[in-house]
Amino acid sequence: MPSILIVDDESIFRKGIRMMITEMEGDWFVIDEAKDGADALEKIEELQPDLIITDIKMPRMDGIQLQYIVKERYPHMSCVVMSGYNDFQYARESLRLGAKDYLMKPFEREELYTLLGKLEEEWKVENKPSKSSRMDQQVQNQMRQHVLTGLLTGHVHHEEAELLENVGIHFPHPFISCLIAKLDRDSVSDERYYQLNPSLFSVYMQQFIQESLNESFNGYVFIHHETEVIALINHKGFETIYTEIELLTNRIRKDIRVQSNFTLTFGLGSPVKDLESISKSYKEAGLALLYRLVIGGDRLLSNEIVVGMQMEKHDGQAADWHALNQFVQEGDFVNVQQQASQYVMKLCQQWKDPEMIHQQICKMLLHFYELAVNLAVVKQWLQNTDVKQVLMDIYSYSSSKELTERCQKLLGDLTIAISNRQKKFVASPIEIVVRYVEEHYAEAITLNMMAEIVYLSPSYLSSLFKSKQGQSFIDFLTEKRIEKAKSLLLYSDEKIQVISDSTGFTNIRHFNRVFKTSTNRTPSEYREGKTGNKEIPFGVN
Incomplete structure (x- = not known):
């Protein structure tokens, strides 16, 4: 027999609905009652009802919050919401969350019976998932959580694409940005926070963010460290992504503030192009969130904002x-x-x-914390x-x-x-930079990037590099790229465009200009000036 849990903060209304259901013809039975969403969650976990009939406006946890959590934890359960005339916008939100229907208070007995009759028929024809299949789903969810956590720590690599596939994780677009959401603790009274299990705020935020994210992006939202909600956002573009995510987080913050009366702060890391770099974006998002202590919460804090504040x-x-x-x-x-x-x-x-x-002072200390x-x-x-x-x-x-x-x-x-x-390092900072350039000349490399790798300021590294190498960092990088390009021109049949791309130049025009400045010949002229496998010296016709 299908079971019902009735959730309403008014005892008289709960009793009235129970009596109506008891007197109707059909298989429904009321398994229990709950006075609000928090009370309902405890009983849902214990009793596993088939249907939840819940009011929307209730203390501690309202019907909308309850639905978010039920949808995340118990997706097989159905919900029907009750609302007054002035609460129709909340009822509409409930329908968006998958509620089977809503009842406008006060409703007639026949209206309730018609709705329950329809839901009973649906319940009878549905193939209820077996216990084993539910266990399989639970195992896969746990594995997915483990893999997502591994992405944050940099322990999952591109070579393990099959592992992601097995747990249902797909990143079809080239860029991934890490977004962290945290509850602004000062927006919730101590009484409300401790009476309600604090972890439920994270569950509610997770489901709310996932629903909002699905409207605009591909991505995965999950809870990390109990109070930290992570969103890995997969997107196509790079230039406009901050604006798009800012609009998304502004909408989420506004809706949560209106519907649930608390605020949250987001930290956003830079977009990255491979799985191994997700940990970098996560670290940047976490550092950005720390600036909430300096400038306050209820906002989006990004790596760009942090850099601007540091500078x-x-x-x-x-x-x-x-x-x-x-x-x-x-x-x-x-x-x-x-x-x-x-x-x-x-x-x-x-x-x-x-x-x-x-x-x-906090800005200064945060800079050194990042270091x-x-x-x-x-x-x-x-x-x-x-x-x-x-x-x-x-x-x-x-x-x-x-x-x-x-x-x-x-x-x-x-x-x-x-x-x-630093005493543990055998190689000097300059040796590290030289080795990095020799191995990664085809990639985008900047002095600032090298400074981060060797943990020196860019200006100090620039001065130190020139004194040790006898040339500037830029000249050294360009020289290495030209050396490789010359070799490819002489000893391969690759097109000049391909050689330009594979040696780290931004475009073919820039490559041609730099190459001619360095060799007094265009790439085409240089390639044509070879006999067999030997380069013809300059000045010999």
Whole structure:
């Protein structure tokens, strides 16, 4: 016999519906009642009803939130919603979520009987999934969660495409961006947060985001670390993707704020083109989210915004910031202590608003946290402390002396951690850059990218490279590409366009111009000037 769970915050209404169902002809029976969505979830898990009849407006968890969670956890269950005349927009949202129908309060007995009669017929003809098939689906869902988590850590590669296929994960488009959503804890009262299982907020956010995502993008939404909802967005383009995702997250934030009375903040990483790089986009999204502590939540925070904030310099502080950054990376402990003190003191003299002083210090510390992440020295630096706690502690200091001492301690510890790590490297930064260029000359390479790899500032790396190699980084990169192009022109039959692409040049015109500047010949002239397998020297006709 099909079972029904009735969910409504008004006891008299629950009892009335139960009596109507008891008196009707048919196989339906009421398995239990619940006073709100949170109460219903506990009973759904225990009783597994076939149909849920739920009101929309209820305390703690309303009918819309309940539907999102039921759809995610129990997709085989059916829902019917009840609403007043003024709540029709919510009823429409419920239908979009897959509700079988809705009943407008107050409804007549015959209206309820007609609806239940129709649903009973559907229930009888449906092939209910067997217990074994439900178990198979559960196993596949667990495997999918495991694979998606592996993508975040960089442990799943292109060679394992069959693994993704087996768990139903497909990325048909060239780009993938990682989006992280987190509940703004201050938007939920303690009473509501702790009375309602906190993990249910993540379940609700997951389902809501997936529904919204499906309208515009291909992608997968899943819960990571209980309070973190991840969306891997697969998209075609690159240029307009930030604007498109910003529109999506703005709509999600608005709808959740209106329907569920809480807010959330998104962190967005840069688009990447291969599975191995998803972990990079995830890391960028996580770092962007940390800036919620600095500028507040209920917004989209992207890697581009973070970079802009990091590059933001104020009059009189630019030199201090540059010097501090360089001394930390070079392992100069004494100068780090001195520059940290100067930096904090100038902030306190220049800004009269304590909030702005705290914000600027948090921006600085977040920059160095990103550096520590890239160098894999976070544990050695912060020991057992979490960076979020470090940033929150900054806001508790009310004197310049306390702020100075804290920043000196933090940056001094980071300097020591970086210095200890660098002692383990056999190769010098310049040797690493040279080897990277020789192996990756066909790819897009910039000085900033190399600076990140060797953990030096771009300006310092540029100066160091020229002093060690006797030429600028750009000249060295161009020389390596031209050397490879010359070899391909002489000893292969590849088209010049193909050679241009395979040696890292952006287009054929740029290749022709650079090649002629370097060799005094166009690529075609160079290729034609060969006899057998030997290159004809310049000036010989």
